[in-house]
Amino acid sequence: MTPLNNVSIVSEQPEANVKTKRIVEAILFAARRPMTAKQVQQVFPELEQPELPEILSAIDSIIEDYRFRPIELKAVASGYRFQVRQELSRWVSRLFEEKPPKYSRALLETLAIIAYKQPVTRGEIEDIRGVSVSSSIIQTLLEREWVKVVAHKEVPGRPGLYGTTKQFLDYFNIASINELPTLQEIQHLEWPIDKMQQPTQVTSEKQETN
Amino acid sequence: MTPLNNVSIVSEQPEANVKTKRIVEAILFAARRPMTAKQVQQVFPELEQPELPEILSAIDSIIEDYRFRPIELKAVASGYRFQVRQELSRWVSRLFEEKPPKYSRALLETLAIIAYKQPVTRGEIEDIRGVSVSSSIIQTLLEREWVKVVAHKEVPGRPGLYGTTKQFLDYFNIASINELPTLQEIQHLEWPIDKMQQPTQVTSEKQETN
């Protein structure tokens, strides 16, 4: 269907059978959660299951078909899901009475620490933020299934070590934690080195002893 | 607007603007219920609302676009709705053959609070739980027809007040909310032994692989 599948000629993926593609598309539309290629494959009756490469090729072809439509088939952490394109959210959000939840800075900072420093204990989170972390923040993050206890630290009290989940990545529309900007990137963004060269800085140090 | 507006003299319907059509399609995909053309129109901000004929023309054009796809935009009694085509039901039905999913602890807590504190707003539920309640929980309870919005509280934002329904009573086989144990009685309940071993439900976690 899409003529520009040069890629598929080179790659080993077999061109998906038209019927397979139709079924894959229907499954992805009907599922209310992201589906991996393997999960899609397993929806087919056992004797009719296409090979994984064929499923993947069908998925590629569907992604291509929807390239210019207002919805897209997107790969997030736990699989592929159809979703409305971001640029249309302004209109679509008006469908729903409820305002999307807002998250407090305290919650987002806690989440950021877990995302970047995982696995991390609550005590370590508190050290970094310099304040205690309220139980309701941890509870909210656990309940939203954005974080989970991945292990326990072998120190007295065996505190839980928190890590992020696939649901966290799904919710923030990314496929892997690597898609987050690195702390180095953030740091450089925030720490212009040339600050050091500003002459005003020098004077400030002299007041030290007053 | 659209160059071929002459056509509309013949067909009565103005050719839908490309942007309008994109928005209409996005709305119909995101809505969780059938939408009439008028309802679709009203999702647009007041000053940007296309005329009804333009919406209808967009809908026609979308129906046409999906003619060969495994889903269709169909007019049902209460409006237009995207559906998986009938002939694919054999495959899609297998999606739902898995054992029934489980509700989260958060959902059960929310339901219980609505039963005991009705009429109650979402904010009040959150105050009691000490944790925010996600929209999807409320949505699930509404869809299940266990709770409904009985009125709106006259405070800023006019939040909905939730109460339980007759279906709720029927499901739990009680004639009235009165038959629920009192809060004092609840204090003495114990989790059955087999539930103790799996304190938190690990739903959706099984699909982790791949």
Added chain:
Amino acid sequence: MTAIASIEVMPLPFAMVNGAPFEKLPDDLYIPPDALEVFLDLFEGPLDLLLYLIRRQNLDIVNIPIAQITQQYISYIKLMGELNMELAAEYLVMAALLAEIKSRMLLPRQIEGDDEEEDPRATLIRRLQEYECIKAAAEEIDLLARIERDIFAIDVDVSLLGVDQPLPDVQLNDMLLALKDVFKRVAQLSHHQITKEALSVRERMATILEYLKGENNLLFSQLFVRKEGRHGVVVSFLAILELGKEGLIEIIQSEPCSEIRVRAVSSPSETQGL
């Protein structure tokens, strides 16, 4: 603009900073004096407050003038104290740490080899840097496109496929136990109180609100069901009183001895006016 407002509204004398009277909050930090929690909420803790002070003056974090920043920090938390804010212990601990660092800097340096422990300033700077980095990361996360706000799921109907989607089964007991857990949590949060009204009243409240939904108003007497007997009347009556107390309904009597009417606080017909 806000600065002017702040001078007018603020009744309290402010702290002294660097010997100068501290008469107004910085422009970008105006909060009404009584919104105490808001003030504390502005800062996520002592590190955040310190960072703010450093950034506001464009100071080089790697080389913070400890004495100056300590004074400002302490004047800020003094201000919080004057505003009767319950100061979190963390703020005071930081004040103590800053004071300690400051005093050490004033003391003559000890002989070299004795200097094994880390410069407390370096530790503080590292913490500040790490915190600022996390703060920025949190902002980045907040900007990511997310479900419910920027990304919307699609919903394609399958109900006509003749597919039975099994729904989760719930045991009444599971629900009650979940509620018990809520109370256990609540009990730990000390001052939260859950009133224990008769359930039937709460249910009746919901029912009455629903009756009133489509109606402009109803006769008081219409809200009672004869066959429910005395108990039913009491329940309805209590429910009406409770609804009135919570401001959810209005009880109207246009003239003495006329029939009492009840209506939802704002009937839909009124609010929908274009």
